[in-house]
Structures are given as structure tokens and as C-alpha cells.
Amino acid sequence: MSKYLLKRMAERLVPAENLYRRKMGFGVPVGEWLRGPLRSWLQDALLSSRSRLREYFRAEVLQAMVREHIDRRRDHTYPLWALLWLELWQREFMEE
Numbered sequence: 001m002s003k004y005l006l007k008r009m010a011e012r013l014v015p016a017e018n019l020y021r022r023k024m025g026f027g028v029p030v031g032e033w034l035r036g037p038l039r040s041w042l043q044d045a046l047l048s049s050r051s052r053l054r055e056y057f058r059a060e061v062l063q064a065m066v067r068e069h070i071d072r073r074r075d076h077t078y079p080l081w082a083l084l085w086l087e088l089w090q091r092e093f094m095e096e
Contacts, residue, residue, distance in 0.1 A: 031077035034084075035070050042066065042080065045087045054090065057083070 007019055034042050043066060045051060052059050062083070069076040 030081055031069070031075055034077065034080055035072070039070060042084055045084055046080070050091075051087050 010019055046062055046066060047059075065074075065076045065080060068074040069080055
């Protein structure tokens, strides 16, 4: 009920299409971060000899994915983000 009253009061200030629209997610520009401020972190984590020693993935494929993403030839945001966090998890919990 309180949300109803709040929305009724806000009708004078906020356009109805904004006030009564469905919830929307909040987008985070991870892909751009991986090309910009997180670029060296991504490369250091995924392309390091420390990461390659695990041999979970073929180094040349991973290098190509990182290169394609940084050069904007392909968007590998989701797999690179997942692999980055897998590597960081490995370092934190699986290494002595």
C-alpha cells in the first residue's frame, strides 16, 4: 500500500511511463572495463605463466580471445569475465 501512495504522490513530478514501468536491471560496462582500466589485470591474470601452468585451457585460444576482445573484433565479455574470476578463485583457494 505504501508504494501505491508514494507513486500517486510522485505522479506530479515523474512521467507516468517512468513511474509505472517494469523493473529494469542495472547494466555494468564490464566489456569496456576489460578493454580499459582492467585490461592489464585481465592480461596478467589469464595470460600469465602462473595461469598457463594449470593447463585448463589452450593458451593460444585464450590469447586470441583476449586480443579479439581488446581490439573490438569480437565481444568476449562474459567468457572472459568468468575465466578471470575462475583464475582468481584458483589463486585464492587452490594454491598453497
